Amino acid sequence: xxxxxxxxxxxxxxxxxxxxxxxxxxxxxxxxxxxxxxxxxxxxxxxxxxxxxxxxxxxxxxxxxxxxxxxxxxxxxxxxxxxxxxxxxxxxxxxxxxxxxxxxxxxxxxxxxxxxxxxxxxxxxxxxxxxxxxxxxxxxx
DNA sequence: GCCAACGTTGGC
DNA sequence: GCCAACGTTGGC
Numbered sequence: 255x256x257x258x259x260x261x262x263x264x265x266x267x268x269x270x271x272x273x274x275x276x277x278x279x280x281x282x283x284x285x286x287x288x289x290x291x292x293x294x295x296x297x298x299x300x301x302x303x304x305x306x307x308x309x310x311x312x313x314x315x316x317x318x319x320x321x322x323x324x325x326x327x328x329x330x331x332x333x334x335x336x337x338x339x340x341x342x343x344x345x346x347x348x349x350x351x352x353x354x355x356x357x358x359x360x361x362x363x364x365x366x367x368x369x370x371x372x373x374x375x376x377x378x379x380x381x382x383x384x385x386x387x388x389x390x391x392x393x394x395x
Numbered sequence: 396g397c398c399a400a401c402g403t404t405g406g407c
Numbered sequence: 408g409c410c411a412a413c414g415t416t417g418g419c
Contacts, residue, residue, distance in 0.1 A: 268417090290402080312417055356418080375401060375416050 262386035263300060264307040264317070264370060265344075266377045274308050274319040278346045282324060285378075286332045286341040293378035298327045300342050307381060307389060309370065316353040317389060321346050351394035364388045 265285065267273070277283050288294055300306075300323045308319040324343040333339040359365050365388055369379035381389070 266417090315418075373401095374399090374418070377416090 258301070258303075259383075260322075261299075261301065261304045262307070262381040262383060263296065263304060263323075264309055264368075264379050264381050265321075266309045266311045266370070268312045269310040269314055270312075274310065274346070274349065277308070277319070277321065277344065278349070282343055282345045284331070284341045285344050286330045288330070288341070288378060289339060290377065293376060294340060296378040296380060297340050297342055299380075301326050305347065305386070306344060307386075314353075315356040317350065317359075317393070318353045319346060319349050320390075352392070354389055354392045358392055359389075362388060362392065 272283070285297070288297055302323055302325060304323040306321040306323060307317050308321055309317045321344040324345045327340040327342055330339040330341040332341075356370075359368060360371060365371070365385055368381070368385055369376055373379070
C-alpha cells in the first residue's frame with residue numbers, strides 16, 4: 255500500500271519561549287500547552303509523517319524551519335486532570351535556507367488565504383499543499 | 396508601548 | 408443566553 259501524502263501544518267511559537275534551534279538541539283519535542291479548541295482540533299488531525307512549518311512570532315515574525323510529526327496526537331501530559339487537551343511529537347527536518355518573513359508572506363498573493371494572515375492568534379493551523387509549495391519556494395527550496 | 400483581535404469569565 | 412469586562416496574543 256502506498257504511503258499517504260503528508261499534510262502540511264504551521265505552528266507558531268515565540269522564540270523566547272521555545273525556539274527552532276532548541277527543537278534542533280532537542281531532536282524531538284512534545285508540542286504541549288495548546289489551550290485553544292481550534293488549535294487542538296488541528297493537532298488532532300495531524301498524522302505521523304505530516305510536515306510542519308515552524309514560525310517564530312513576535313520578535314522575529316518569520317518561518318524558520320520544517321519539522322515532521324513523529325507521532326500523532328496523544329493526551330497532553332501538562333493538562334489538568336479531566337481536561338482533554340492533546341499534543342504531538344515533532345522532530346526537526348531541516349532549517350530553511352532562507353527564513354520566510356511575515357512581510358514576504360503578506361507580499362505574495364498566493365499566500366493571501368494563509369490562516370496565519372487571516373487569524374493572527376491561531377497557533378496551530380493547516381497549510382494547503384499549494385501554500386506549502388510557495389513557502390518552500392520563498393525559503394529557497 | 397500601543398492597540399486590535401479575540402477568547403474567556405461572570406453578572407444579570 | 409446575552410453582553411460587558413478583562414486577559415492574552417501578536418503585529419506595528
